Amino acid sequence: MRALLRAAPRRLHPAGRLVRRYPLGTAGAAIILVAVIAAAGADVLATHDPTRIDAAHTFLAPSAGHWLGTDYLGRDIYSRLMHGARVSLAVGITCSLLGGLVGGGLGLASGYAGGAVAFVIQPVLDIMQGFPLLVLALVMTAALSPSLATTIIAISVPFVPRVARVVRAAVLSIRETSYVEAATALGMSRLRIAVRHIFPNTISPLIVMTTAQLGSAILVEASLSFLGLGVPEPYPSWGRMLSVSAAEFAQKAPWLVIFPGVAISLVVFASNLLGDALRDFLDPRLRI
Amino acid sequence: MWPFVARRLTLAALTLVGMSLVIFVLLRLAPGSIVDLIFQSAGYVDPAAKQRIAHELQIDRPVAIQYLLWVRDLAHGDLGISYRYGLPAWQIIRGRIPTTVELATLAMLVAVLIGVPTGILSATHQDTAVDYGLRVFSLAGLSMPAFWLGMVILLFLVREFHWIPSMTYISPYVDLRAHLVQFSFPALAVGYRSAALISRMTRSSMLEVLREDYVRTARAKGLPRRIVVNRHALRNALLPVVTVIGTEFAFLIGGLVVTETVFNLPGVARYLVEAITWRDYPIVQNLVMFIAIVVVCSNLAVDLLYARLDPRVRYE
Numbered sequence: 238m239r240a241l242l243r244a245a246p247r248r249l250h251p252a253g254r255l256v257r258r259y260p261l262g263t264a265g266a267a268i269i270l271v272a273v274i275a276a277a278g279a280d281v282l283a284t285h286d287p288t289r290i291d292a293a294h295t296f297l298a299p300s301a302g303h304w305l306g307t308d309y310l311g312r313d314i315y316s317r318l319m320h321g322a323r324v325s326l327a328v329g330i331t332c333s334l335l336g337g338l339v340g341g342g343l344g345l346a347s348g349y350a351g352g353a354v355a356f357v358i359q360p361v362l363d364i365m366q367g368f369p370l371l372v373l374a375l376v377m378t379a380a381l382s383p384s385l386a387t388t389i390i391a392i393s394v395p396f397v398p399r400v401a402r403v404v405r406a407a408v409l410s411i412r413e414t415s416y417v418e419a420a421t422a423l424g425m426s427r428l429r430i431a432v433r434h435i436f437p438n439t440i441s442p443l444i445v446m447t448t449a450q451l452g453s454a455i456l457v458e459a460s461l462s463f464l465g466l467g468v469p470e471p472y473p474s475w476g477r478m479l480s481v482s483a484a485e486f487a488q489k490a491p492w493l494v495i496f497p498g499v500a501i502s503l504v505v506f507a508s509n510l511l512g513d514a515l516r517d518f519l520d521p522r523l524r525i
Numbered sequence: 526m527w528p529f530v531a532r533r534l535t536l537a538a539l540t541l542v543g544m545s546l547v548i549f550v551l552l553r554l555a556p557g558s559i560v561d562l563i564f565q566s567a568g569y570v571d572p573a574a575k576q577r578i579a580h581e582l583q584i585d586r587p588v589a590i591q592y593l594l595w596v597r598d599l600a601h602g603d604l605g606i607s608y609r610y611g612l613p614a615w616q617i618i619r620g621r622i623p624t625t626v627e628l629a630t631l632a633m634l635v636a637v638l639i640g641v642p643t644g645i646l647s648a649t650h651q652d653t654a655v656d657y658g659l660r661v662f663s664l665a666g667l668s669m670p671a672f673w674l675g676m677v678i679l680l681f682l683v684r685e686f687h688w689i690p691s692m693t694y695i696s697p698y699v700d701l702r703a704h705l706v707q708f709s710f711p712a713l714a715v716g717y718r719s720a721a722l723i724s725r726m727t728r729s730s731m732l733e734v735l736r737e738d739y740v741r742t743a744r745a746k747g748l749p750r751r752i753v754v755n756r757h758a759l760r761n762a763l764l765p766v767v768t769v770i771g772t773e774f775a776f777l778i779g780g781l782v783v784t785e786t787v788f789n790l791p792g793v794a795r796y797l798v799e800a801i802t803w804r805d806y807p808i809v810q811n812l813v814m815f816i817a818i819v820v821v822c823s824n825l826a827v828d829l830l831y832a833r834l835d836p837r838v839r840y841e
Contacts, residue, residue, distance in 0.1 A: 364543040367820050369779035372797070372813060373551075379801040379809050380554045452668065459670050460783050464798050479673060491680050498673035506668035513664075 262514020268507035272500075276322040285313035287320040287473050296490045306492040308478075314492060317473045318500055324474040325501070328389060329455040335393040336454075337447035340400025345439065347401060348408030349431050359405075362398035370395045374457050378466045388468050392457050400446050407439045441519035449512040452505040459501050475501045529832055537825045544817040545599075549592050552810055599814065605807030607800075614808050618793060618815070624694070625792035628715070628785070629777045631708055635716030636723055637770060641763070643720070644727025648762075649754060651732060659724065666721030672783035675714035679787075682710075692789045711788040715780040719773045726769045731762040764835055771827025775820040 256263045275282060284304070291311030299306045305314040343362065347355045365373065377391035411417060412435070420430050455475075461467035462476025478497040487494045579585050586594070598605065604614035640663075647659040682689050690707045697704040734740065735758055743753045778794055785795035793812065800808040 360543060361547070364540060364547050367540065367544060367817065367824070368547075368813075369776045369816070369820070371779035371782055372816055375782065375797065375801055376548065376551050376809065376813055377554075379804065379806075380552050456668075456670055460672065463670070463672055463783060464786065464802075466798075466801065476670075479670075479676070487676055487680055488683055491684075494673070494676050494680065498670065498677065501673065502665070502669045506665060509664050509668055 259514040259518065261510045262518075265507040265510030265512075265514065268503055269511065272322055272326055272504050272507075275319050276326045279319040279323050283313075283316035283319045285316040287312060287317040289313075296486070298490070299492055305496050306490065308490070308493050309486050314478075314496055317478060318475070318496060321473045321475045321478060321497065322500070324468055324472045325455055325458060325476070326504070328385075328392065328458045328468065328474070329451050329504075331389055332392040332454040332458075333396065333447050333450040335389065336396025336450055337400050337443055339393070340397040340446075341404050341439065341443050343397065344401035344404025345408055345431065345436060348405035349412060349427075349435055358401075362401050365395070366398040366402065368395070370453065371457055371460055374461060375464075375466065378461060383466070383469050385468055385472065388458065388461060391461070392454050395457075396450050396454070400443070400450075403442050403446050404439050407442050408435055411435050411438045445512060445516045445519055448508060448515050452508040452512070455501060455505050455508070526832065530829065533825060533828055533832075537821050541817065541821050544821070545596065545814060546592070548810060548813050548817065549595065552806065553588065595810070599811070604811040607805055607808050614811055617808075618796065618812070621791055621793045621796055624790055625778075625781060625785070625794055628708060628712060628781060628790065628792060629774065631712035632716035632719065632777055632780075633770065633774055635712050636719035636773065639716070639720035640723025641727050641766065644724040644766075645731055645754070645759065645762075647724065647728040648731035648735065660728075663721035663724040666717045666724075669717070670783070671715050671718055671780040672787045674717060675711060675784050675787040678710050678714055690788070694789075694791050707788075708790075711784045711790060714787075715777060715784045718780060719777060722773060723766060723769055727762065727766050730765045731758060734758045734762040737761075764831065767831060767834065768827055771823050771830075775816075775823045778816055778819065 279287075289312060291307070293311065294303075294307050295309055295311040297303050297307040297311075303313050303315065305318065307313055308317070343358055347358045347362070368376075373395040374391040377394060378387060381387040381390065417430060417434055420434055425433075458467055458474065459476030459479065462474050463480050465480055467476055468474045475497045479494060479501075576585075602615065604618065606612070607614050607617055610617060643659045643663065647656045647663075650656045679689055690710050691703065695704045695707050735754075737758075740753055740758055743757050744750065781792060781794035782798055784790075785792040786798060793815065797809065797812045797816075799805075800812060
């Protein structure tokens with residue numbers, strides 16, 4: 238019996254082993270996958286037109302006709318959630334990728350090029366990091382006129398210094414390794430070393446940071462939209478479903494508030510789980 | 526200690542100058558002028574009125590001069606005039622500062638009281654059911670939008686007790702008990718997130734310290750585990766936690782922006798949102814600068830405290 242138990246894990250498929258080793262991370266990945274499917278298939282999955290106003294059927298409680306009820310304009314909440322997934326996920330993923338890309342590039346430049354580049358970039362990044370995420374995003378929405386692009390920029394920019402810092406720290410330690418020294422001794426150009434040796438080693442922290450930011454990006458988008466400063470009108474986003482106008486009706490129709498909030502929390506929770514698992518797997522010493 | 530303090534003060538001053546530059550540049554990133562944005566919603570506007578506003582805001586001057594004028598006004602304590610209220614901004618902000626400071630302090634208190642003990646418990650029971658439960662609890666705190674948690678708390682109170690905390694501000698001088706009750710729920714909603722961060726930090730820091738040689742030595746010489754944890758490990762493990770608490774105090778403002786709106790509390794953070802919605806630029810610029818000052822001061826306080834607690838830091 239004991240031998241049988243010991244033998245069991247060996248028969249597992251590699252994917253099965255991953256699930257066993259990182260149950261929380263896999264759960265996170267699964268939830269995100271579900272959200273992505275909801276976003277991609279919103280047109281098919283939605284039972285109603287998410288923007289159609291129906292004055293005769295406002296504040297309907299969840300029922301067979303409207304699975305998650307209707308809002309103050311009679312719009313179907315389930316359908317709005319599916320379509321909202323599209324906006325919230327698209328904004329979240331775009332922002333974390335954008336922040337990761339730009340931050341990664343700047344971190345690489347500041348860490349490896351040193352000298353004048355670091356002297357100009359680093360203080361600006363350090364100062365930007367001093368501001369709370371949401372405050373910086375708010376200021377950017379104030380400075381630019383409201384649009385989808387503005388929202389994406391406002392959310393991505395505050396991530397840049399955070400990613401840059403982690404990547405820079407990684408670069409600084411890789412720079413001192415003997416294989417970089419060897420490459421230099423062999424006459425490899427600095428650019429080639431940066432691309433072939435330094436960059437590949439910064440990928441792990443970069444992936445971990447980008448995943449961790451997916452959750453923050455969705456949260457910041459939700460907060461901005463809640464305040465009426467996020468993604469503008471034609472697009473329903475989870476944050477806007479919670480916006481002040483919905484909050485006014487919360488006592489009358491709690492489902493207006495509960496479901497979008499649960500959707501946000503679940504996806505952010507999932508991306509945090511995934512981020513933690515990826516960190517443990519790729520870069521256990523990284524503390525973020 | 527004093528050379529360290531002097532160095533740290535210089536750095537703080539430089540950071541403030543840098544932050545003021547960043548704010549100034551960010552608010553001027555928009556193509557076109559601020560005046561256009563202010564009038565965007567108004568439709569047709571008399572060009573003369575536009576010009577007058579541009580002149581009042583001193584947007585017709587060179588950018589460098591604009592910056593210097595702003596810094597000069599700040600140094601004189603002149604925060605400009607609010608368009609919305611037609612009052613000096615300082616008059617509006619001054620009354621709102623105590624609300625925000627009180628809320629932030631209460632939230633931090635909640636965060637420390639929950640975060641530190643759960644973090645320790647999680648570390649001393651690593652990989653047990655307690656640890657997993659607490660980790661999920663703290664991760665949930667990082668995942669819920671603070672404003673949504675606030676709404677859910679209000680919903681719950683209505684459902685279970687048919688009661689909600691007052692939605693109009695109660696002054697502590699009028700009714701202290703009602704005031705504290707009113708503030709405790711938003712403090713809970715904002716504090717949960719910080720509690721989660723502190724708990725995670727305490728856990729990882731504690732785990733690291735518990736693997737140190739001196740902890741093993743203390744255990745080996747026969748000291749009970751409880752004493753080793755409380756006396757030997759905790760003190761060192763809490764050092765990085767102090768840093769997190771300090772930076773979180775400043776970052777709480779982000780959470781307050783939305784929570785003050787949900788609970789209808791007249792604080793500085795909500796005023797920032799109002800000013801942004803009305804495109805009241807002089808106010809936005811000055812409020813963000815105010816936040817920057819809070820951030821720099823709390824970072825400074827943490828660094829000084831850290832240096833006091835850990836002598837090694839002073840000689841870096």
